[in-house]
Amino acid sequence: MSYLYDTQRVMRQKRQNALQRGLVAVLDVGTTKMACMVLQFDARNDSEVRLSAGTVLDHGSFRVIGVATTRSRGVHYGEITAMEETERAIRTVVQGAQKMANVRVDHVIACLAGAAPRSYGVAGEVELENGTVTSLDIGRVLAACDMPDYGAGRETVHAMPVNFTLDHRSGLTDPRGQIGSRLSVDMHLLTIDTQAIENLLKCVKRCDMELAGVASSAYTSAVSALVEDEQELGAACIDIGGGTTSVSVFLKKHMIYGDSVRMGGDLVTSDISKGLQMSHHAAERIKTLHGGVIATSIDDREMIEIGGDTGDFDHDRRRISRAELIGVMRPRLEEILEEARMRLDASGFDHLPSQRIVLTGGSSQVPGLEGLASKILGQNVRLGRPMRVQGLPQAATGPAFASTIGLAMHAAHPQDECWDFELPVERIGGRPLKKAMRWFKDNW
Amino acid sequence: MQQVNAPTLHDPAPSRVKYKLHRLWLTPVYRALIRTGLPVLLVLVVVLSWLRDPAVQQKIATHFDNAREAVEQRPEFMVKLMRIQGASEPVDKLVRETLDVTFPVSSFRLDLVALKEAVEDIKAVETVSILVGAKGVLEIGIVERVPVLLWRGEDGLVLLDAQGVHSGYLNSRLDRADLPLATGQGVAQNIPEALEIFRKLSPITDRVRGLMRMGERRWDVVLDRSQVLMLPETQPIAALGRILALHQAQDILNRDIMVVDIRDGRKPILRLSALALNDLKKLRLIAAGEGE
Numbered sequence: 001m002s003y004l005y006d007t008q009r010v011m012r013q014k015r016q017n018a019l020q021r022g023l024v025a026v027l028d029v030g031t032t033k034m035a036c037m038v039l040q041f042d043a044r045n046d047s048e049v050r051l052s053a054g055t056v057l058d059h060g061s062f063r064v065i066g067v068a069t070t071r072s073r074g075v076h077y078g079e080i081t082a083m084e085e086t087e088r089a090i091r092t093v094v095q096g097a098q099k100m101a102n103v104r105v106d107h108v109i110a111c112l113a114g115a116a117p118r119s120y121g122v123a124g125e126v127e128l129e130n131g132t133v134t135s136l137d138i139g140r141v142l143a144a145c146d147m148p149d150y151g152a153g154r155e156t157v158h159a160m161p162v163n164f165t166l167d168h169r170s171g172l173t174d175p176r177g178q179i180g181s182r183l184s185v186d187m188h189l190l191t192i193d194t195q196a197i198e199n200l201l202k203c204v205k206r207c208d209m210e211l212a213g214v215a216s217s218a219y220t221s222a223v224s225a226l227v228e229d230e231q232e233l234g235a236a237c238i239d240i241g242g243g244t245t246s247v248s249v250f251l252k253k254h255m256i257y258g259d260s261v262r263m264g265g266d267l268v269t270s271d272i273s274k275g276l277q278m279s280h281h282a283a284e285r286i287k288t289l290h291g292g293v294i295a296t297s298i299d300d301r302e303m304i305e306i307g308g309d310t311g312d313f314d315h316d317r318r319r320i321s322r323a324e325l326i327g328v329m330r331p332r333l334e335e336i337l338e339e340a341r342m343r344l345d346a347s348g349f350d351h352l353p354s355q356r357i358v359l360t361g362g363s364s365q366v367p368g369l370e371g372l373a374s375k376i377l378g379q380n381v382r383l384g385r386p387m388r389v390q391g392l393p394q395a396a397t398g399p400a401f402a403s404t405i406g407l408a409m410h411a412a413h414p415q416d417e418c419w420d421f422e423l424p425v426e427r428i429g430g431r432p433l434k435k436a437m438r439w440f441k442d443n444w
Numbered sequence: 445m446q447q448v449n450a451p452t453l454h455d456p457a458p459s460r461v462k463y464k465l466h467r468l469w470l471t472p473v474y475r476a477l478i479r480t481g482l483p484v485l486l487v488l489v490v491v492l493s494w495l496r497d498p499a500v501q502q503k504i505a506t507h508f509d510n511a512r513e514a515v516e517q518r519p520e521f522m523v524k525l526m527r528i529q530g531a532s533e534p535v536d537k538l539v540r541e542t543l544d545v546t547f548p549v550s551s552f553r554l555d556l557v558a559l560k561e562a563v564e565d566i567k568a569v570e571t572v573s574i575l576v577g578a579k580g581v582l583e584i585g586i587v588e589r590v591p592v593l594l595w596r597g598e599d600g601l602v603l604l605d606a607q608g609v610h611s612g613y614l615n616s617r618l619d620r621a622d623l624p625l626a627t628g629q630g631v632a633q634n635i636p637e638a639l640e641i642f643r644k645l646s647p648i649t650d651r652v653r654g655l656m657r658m659g660e661r662r663w664d665v666v667l668d669r670s671q672v673l674m675l676p677e678t679q680p681i682a683a684l685g686r687i688l689a690l691h692q693a694q695d696i697l698n699r700d701i702m703v704v705d706i707r708d709g710r711k712p713i714l715r716l717s718a719l720a721l722n723d724l725k726k727l728r729l730i731a732a733g734e735g736e
Contacts, residue, residue, distance in 0.1 A: 070456065088457035095458050095466055104470035208467060 008156075012420065014212040015411070018107035024212065025097060025105040026411055027090065028220075028404040029200060030113055031075050031243025031266060032362065035396070035404040036093040038066035038101035039411060062412045064391035065103070068096025077262045078114020078217070078244040080199040087203045094207060108204055109213040111220050111407045113244045115196030117157075119258045119347075120148045125184035133166065133175045133183055139421040141185045150191045157197070157214050158190040159418035162254040173252075187418065190216055190258050213411065218246035218258035220406030225360040225384035225399070226250055234352035237384065238340045238377075239402055240363035242266045245336055246403070247343045249352070254415070257347035261339040265363035268332045275328045276320055278306050287366075290322055293330045294368040299323040333369065337376040344377070358384035362400035516550040524548045524580040531586040535568045539584065542566060551576045568611045593635055594620060596627040596654075606639075608632035628657030637680070641665065644684050648697065662707070671701060676709040683709050 018024040022041040028034065039062045070092045074085025098104060124145030128137055142161060150156075164172040166180035175183060197214055204211045222237035231250045239246040243264045249257040265287075273283035290304050299322040308316040349355075357377045359369065364383055374381045386405040388397065396404070414420075458466065468474050494500060515521070524547055528536050542562050545554070556574050563572040563584065570589045577583040589611035591603035601614040603623070609632075614620060624642045631638065638655055641663060645652050648667070656664040663680055665673040676683050683706045690712060691697045696704070700720035705713040716724060 088455070091460070091463045092457040095463055098466065098470055102470065104467050208464065 008417070011211065011213050014107055014210055015109065015414075018212050019411075023103060023105055023107075024411055025094065025108040025209070026404060026407040027093070027108050027110040027204070028217065028401075028407060029075060029078070029080070029086070029090075029110060030072055030217075030241055030403070031078055031264065032072055033069050033242070033400065034072045034075075034089050034093045035067070035069045035401060036090075036097040036108075037064050037392075037396075037404060037408055038097045038103065038105055039063070039408055040065045040101075040103075041412065062390070062408065064389055064408065066097035066099070066101025067393055067396045068093045068100065069396070070096065072242075076243060078112055078241070078260065079193070079196050080203060083199060083203060086199075087206050090203055090207050094209070106209055107212040108209045109215065109407060109411045110200055110204065110211060111215040111217045111403055112192065112196055112200060113217040113239075113241055113246055113403065114260060114262065115192040117190055117192050117216050117218055117246075117258050117260050118150065118154070119256075120150065120189040120191070121162075121256070122146060122148060122187045122189055123184060124187070125182060128181055128183055131179055131181065133178050133180065135176060135421065137183055138164075138176065138185075141183050142187065142418045142421055145185065145187050148189070150189075153194050154191040155194040155197055156189055156191050157216050158188065158219060158255065158258075160188050160254055160415055161418065162186045162188050162252070162256060171252075188254065188256055190219070190255070192216060213414075215407055215410055216246070216258055217241075217403035217407075218248040218260055219255050220410050221246060221360055221386075221403035222248040222250055222255065222358075222406065223409050224386035224406030225358050225402045227387075228253075230354070230356050230358065233354040233356070235354060235356040235358060236344055236349055237358045237360060238337075238364075238373075239361040240264060240336060240359065241361045241400075241403075242363070245340055245361070245363075247340050247347075249344070249347050249349055251352060257349070259343045259347070261336065261343060263332075263336045263339060264361075267336075268329050268363065271332050272325065272328050276306070276324065278308065278318075282307055286325060287329065290325055291329055292322065292326045292367045293333055293372045295323045295326040295330075299326060329366070330372070333363075333366065333372060334376065336363075337373055341377055355380045357381045360384040360386070360399045360402040362398075364399050516552045519580075521551045522548045522580050523551050523554060523576055523582050526582040526584060527577075528584045528586060531569075531588060535566070535586065535588055538566055538568065539563055539586065543584075545582070548580070551580075554582070567609075570605075591620070591623060592639060593631070594623045594625045595631050596625060604632055604635060606635055608635045624652070625654035626657065627654060628660075630660035631655075631657050638663070640681055641675070641684060644681055644688070647688060648691070651697070667697065671697065672703045674703060674705045674707050676707050679709060687712055 015024070019041055023038070024041070025036055025038050027036050041062045070089055072086075073089045074080060074082030075089075080086045094105075094108070122145045124141050124143070126137065126141045126144050138161070163170065163186040164175045165184045165186075166172055166175050166178055167182055169180075172178070200214070201211050217239065218237075221239035222231075225237050225239070226235050231253045234249070234251040236247065236249045241264045243262070243266050245261040245264050247257075247259045247261065248255055268291075269280060269283045269287055272278070272287055273280045276283070278286070286304060286306070290302075292299070302322040303319040304322060304325065306316075306318045306320060308318075310316055344357075355378050357373070357380060359373055359381060360383070363369075370381060370383050383399065384402065385399050386397065386402040387409070389405055389408060392405070469478070526540070526543070526545065526547070528539055531539060542565075543559055545559075554576065556576070560572055560574045563569055563574070563586070568588055569586055571587045573583075573585040575583050589605040589609060591611050592606050593604045594614065594617065595602045595604050601617060602610050603612040603614060603620070605611050617625065624638070626638050634657070641655060642652070645665065651667045653666040653668055656666055658664050658674075662677045663675045665675065665684070667673070673684065673687055687697075687704055687706060696714065700717050701714050702717050703715035705715065
């Protein structure tokens with residue numbers, strides 16, 4: 001906990017510096033596409049910790065001044081598998097965004113789709129020392145949470161206090177200043193593989209930039225795709241991306257569950273490629289242009305040219321009906337949605353008051369997916385597009401950019417995390433020099 | 445028809461060097477340096493290397509001189525003649541001799557300050573104003589020193605004005621017979637007092653030869669027949685008045701008296717000539733009945 005607290009704290013400091021300078025880049029490392037946005041912030045001095053989640057709509061204080069996307073390379077299932085390739089892709093996308101923004105950015109906040117996110121609910125409880133809740137008490141109660149044994153190769157990316165209970169009153173978002181004797185907290189912890197973060201860190205560093213924060217794309221896509229009411233009343237966001245499908249559940253404006261399924265649109269493409277015997281490139285094109293999940297009678301008559309460059313006339317001039325294409329795509333998409341359903345069931349989504357499910361991500365654009373999803377996930381399904389942010393070009397407003405835009409919004413208005421609070425001194429580490437430094441820092 | 449060789453796939457990623465250069469280019473400092481500093485440096489280097497050639501320097505200097513000459517020699521700036529105002533004939537002549545200016549001359553070449561100093565160095569000139577007036581005339585306005593006293597020193601007759609400044613030399617006393625004459629050390633510092641004494645002497649002005657400063661502290665008035673009026677250091681005017689009153693009452697200065705000594709300021713002591721003294725003695729003897 002202490003090590004993690006320190007590293008996250010360092011990243012938080014970098015983020016603060018970047019916001020102070022008014023310039024930060026967000027980088028979405030996806031399986032099929034990599035997107036980078038350069039954000040320009042209004043000059044502001046906003047370092048205080050807000051316990052309330054803040055209104056999601058309040059994101060007018062930043063402006064997107066540069067956007068670039070590129071085909072992702074070296075990333076599989078949302079994890080970096082080839083460093084060199086990924087570094088090239090990051091270089092491409094960062095240079096493009098910088099070129100558009102005409103500024104140089106040094107700090108980047110990244111989000112990862114894969115790396116096996118696992119979510120934990122933890123609770124902590126302390127006796128208040130002087131009857132009134134102070135910031136330090138919140139630090140203490142967060143430090144008092146009993147950490148689950150999430151394993152050695154895991155790292156916490158999100159640790160958000162979701163709910164405070166003061167004596168018998170629950171559902172407090174900001175207990176500071178209130179009077180009571182026992183303070184307890186429910187915290188949501190999201191861990192991912194350490195290696196994934198380290199690889200990303202290395203790639204970003206090799207691009208001469210500093211990583212100023214890491215987020216899970218399960219969280220960020222929900223931030224941008226869920227509207228405020230949905231976040232408040234409870235909703236699940238399913239971001240069907242290229243390589244992974246991120247699932248997250250929100251309640252009372254806090255993420256209470258996050259997970260990812262290692263399946264996505266790429267699998268659909270490879271199914272088409274294998275099943276209908278065409279190149280991956282052609283399969284991707286046909287999926288995008290003619291894909292669907294609900295076949296009607298006219299689809300039997302609609303023939304699609306496959307194309308090809310093998311030189312074999314019969315092979316290159318093949319035509320398939322759209323119904324065939326749908327027949328290949330539908331089972332895979334059903335499988336993905338069923339897998340997501342299983343994750344939601346495991347999370348206890350059934351018990352939430354609102355059963356709203358929002359589908360977003362690039363693969364959610366398949367026509368008719370909404371109808372298919374409502375059969376699998378429940379009636380209350382809608383397709384979500386990310387919120388509009390200032391300065392975003394039209395080309396980057398589609399559902400494929402949900403997690404990128406969510407990351408930008410997260411960068412502008414981060415929810416409080418555990419490391420935003422000062423932990424009590426005994427948890428920080430016993431080195432006297434460090435204590436002295438802390439004392440100096442606090443007093444000057 | 446299929447292409448024989450597939451198009452080589454171009455890697456869209458910028459190379460590491462290209463990426464770093466792009467980032468450097470986006471850094472404001474480097475950007476300013478490259479966009480402004482480098483061209484300026486380049487131009488400077490070219491210009492300086494060109495200027496280092498002595499022939500070029502010579503050419504530039506010549507060009508500059510020619511341009512300067514052309515402007516200076518324009519008729520608007522030419523001074524054709526000199527007009528001296530407020531100077532008498534000899535001073536006018538002296539000034540023209542002093543100012544060795546050959547006309548016509550460009551007004552840029554005239555050093556008016558130096559000219560002014562040169563004219564002011566002439567003793568007979570008190571103040572001078574020099575300016576280049578309209579139509580190329582050098583206007584010289586002169587206020588001459590007015591001599592009020594002649595002073596006979598070791599090197600001849602000197603004209604002194606009211607401030608005690610030498611304003612010229614005379615060869616002969618007769619050139620300025622109208623000016624009073626003084627001699628002795630320290631006359632120049634006491635001109636006002638000397639003039640006052642001369643004013644006081646106006647009743648007997650035809651008899652006055654001059655004033656003599658004795659020991660740099662007091663005056664002697666020298667009359668004809670070598671009569672001397674020895675005046676005190678303090679209040680010489682009042683003492684002189686007393687003598688003149690005595691002269692008016694008893695006509696003493698027309699008698700055979702060598703010296704009227706009033707140095708103590710209160711009572712005059714008369715010194716008779718030897719002849720007069722003998723006569724006086726004789727008369728006294730006669731009066732005493734002892735004469736022949």
